[in-house]
Amino acid sequence: MSPADAAVVGTRVGMTDEDFRMLAGLLRERVGLVLGVDKTRLVESRLVPLARRQGLEGLGDLFRALRQRREDRLVNDVAEAVAPTDSAFFRDPEVWEALRTKVLPDLLVARAGTKRLRFWSAGCAAGQEPYSLAMLLAEAGQALAGWRAEIVATDLCRDVLEKARSGLYSQFEVQRGLPIRALMRHFVKVGEMWQVASALRGMVRFERVNLVDDPARLGAFDAVLCRNVLGAFDPQLRDAVLERLARLLPADGYLVLGAGEAAGTRFRSVDGAPGVFAPA
Amino acid sequence: MKTCLVVDDSRVIRLVARRILEDLGYAVSEAENGEQALARCSAAMPDAVLMDWNMPVLSGLEAVKRLRAMPGGDRPVVVFCTTENDPAQIAQAIEAGANEYIMKPFDGEIMRSKFLHAGLRP
Numbered sequence: 001m002s003p004a005d006a007a008v009v010g011t012r013v014g015m016t017d018e019d020f021r022m023l024a025g026l027l028r029e030r031v032g033l034v035l036g037v038d039k040t041r042l043v044e045s046r047l048v049p050l051a052r053r054q055g056l057e058g059l060g061d062l063f064r065a066l067r068q069r070r071e072d073r074l075v076n077d078v079a080e081a082v083a084p085t086d087s088a089f090f091r092d093p094e095v096w097e098a099l100r101t102k103v104l105p106d107l108l109v110a111r112a113g114t115k116r117l118r119f120w121s122a123g124c125a126a127g128q129e130p131y132s133l134a135m136l137l138a139e140a141g142q143a144l145a146g147w148r149a150e151i152v153a154t155d156l157c158r159d160v161l162e163k164a165r166s167g168l169y170s171q172f173e174v175q176r177g178l179p180i181r182a183l184m185r186h187f188v189k190v191g192e193m194w195q196v197a198s199a200l201r202g203m204v205r206f207e208r209v210n211l212v213d214d215p216a217r218l219g220a221f222d223a224v225l226c227r228n229v230l231g232a233f234d235p236q237l238r239d240a241v242l243e244r245l246a247r248l249l250p251a252d253g254y255l256v257l258g259a260g261e262a263a264g265t266r267f268r269s270v271d272g273a274p275g276v277f278a279p280a
Numbered sequence: 281m282k283t284c285l286v287v288d289d290s291r292v293i294r295l296v297a298r299r300i301l302e303d304l305g306y307a308v309s310e311a312e313n314g315e316q317a318l319a320r321c322s323a324a325m326p327d328a329v330l331m332d333w334n335m336p337v338l339s340g341l342e343a344v345k346r347l348r349a350m351p352g353g354d355r356p357v358v359v360f361c362t363t364e365n366d367p368a369q370i371a372q373a374i375e376a377g378a379n380e381y382i383m384k385p386f387d388g389e390i391m392r393s394k395f396l397h398a399g400l401r402p
Binding site: 172 | 370380382386390393396
């Protein structure tokens with residue numbers, strides 16, 4: 001047996017098929033995440049460090065603890081460790097173009113009376129999405145002078161929310177999707193990292209929210225961005241989340257999904273605006 | 281097919297950039313320093329230039345300034361690709377006429393998105 005094979009067998013010893021099924025069931029029930037078997041290795045690689053942090057010997061002990069205690073805190077920690085968190089600034093440029101040329105202009109007309117806009121970035125991961133939105137609003141310049149724009153950004157994972165709040169990104173991260181002029185205009189260099197300028201950070205309020213729970217307490221929004229999040233959800237739960245999102249949006253509000261994502265029956269797609277949906 | 285001139289004194293960087301840009305659909309030529317780059321541009325102006333900053337003979341910054349002053353030199357999209365990552369230097373590069381700026385190290389995804397931001401599609 002080669003050392004590589006031994007390593008594979010070594011990690012597989014920590015997670016049996018039964019363990020995987022139990023974990024998948026628990027995550028589906030508590031946080032709506034669907035774990036495909038293709039994610040086995042990824043899950044293992046993320047849970048080993050978590051087991052160590054919990055003071056456990058290995059994956060075997062972690063699964064025993066999950067079975068015996070089923071504590072919310074431990075389940076949350078596991079969900080946070082395995083939830084997808086990768087993102088980029090202005091991911092799916094065509095969707096951002098639709099936000100700039102359709103959603104924002106429409107809302108500027110519709111809310112001209114109150115001059116108030118509320119956005120929700122649901123499943124914001126490390127913050128690239130809400131900060132991209134903040135940049136888009138900042139670039140609107142005079143059109144938004146005298147307006148109050150609020151962005152609520154939520155995610156399940158505490159670790160990524162902490163990173164998002166800091167607004168600190170590596171050189172590699174700021175080059176993913178961000179034009180150089182936007183980087184120069186909206187970021188400051190802090191050591192080897194780049195930090196979102198304080199004016200932009202002040203536009204975004206981060207909160208921990210589990211999309212399985214009813215988000216009514218967050219209030220109503222003019223647009224909800226829930227991009228590349230629902231694809232990892234159980235279909236029934238996805239429909240339930242979309243139903244709740246529909247309740248948070250006024251008739252002239254917008255739901256924005258990732259390019260190629262579908263919004264179910266409560267929404268209709270908006271012509272010429274990829275990823276943009278209006279309540280049906 | 282759009283053409284891209286890769287200017288870098290490192291043979292390895294030129295090779296890596298060439299592979300990525302060819303995958304993106306560009307016809308790639310190479311130069312080892314700013315002076316060689318300007319000679320290539322005089323002979324045939326490329327659609328894009330990927331430009332290192334620190335090179336012997338003539339720096340990338342100086343080369344871009346001279347390129348922009350050449351007849352037809354306003355046409356190529358110029359993307360700096362350098363280890364220089366100080367905001368003041370980035371501002372200098374933009375002032376000299378760069379359209380986009382890549383801070384090394386980079387990968388294919390960064391290169392692709394930077395060329396798109398610069399308004400160039402192969």
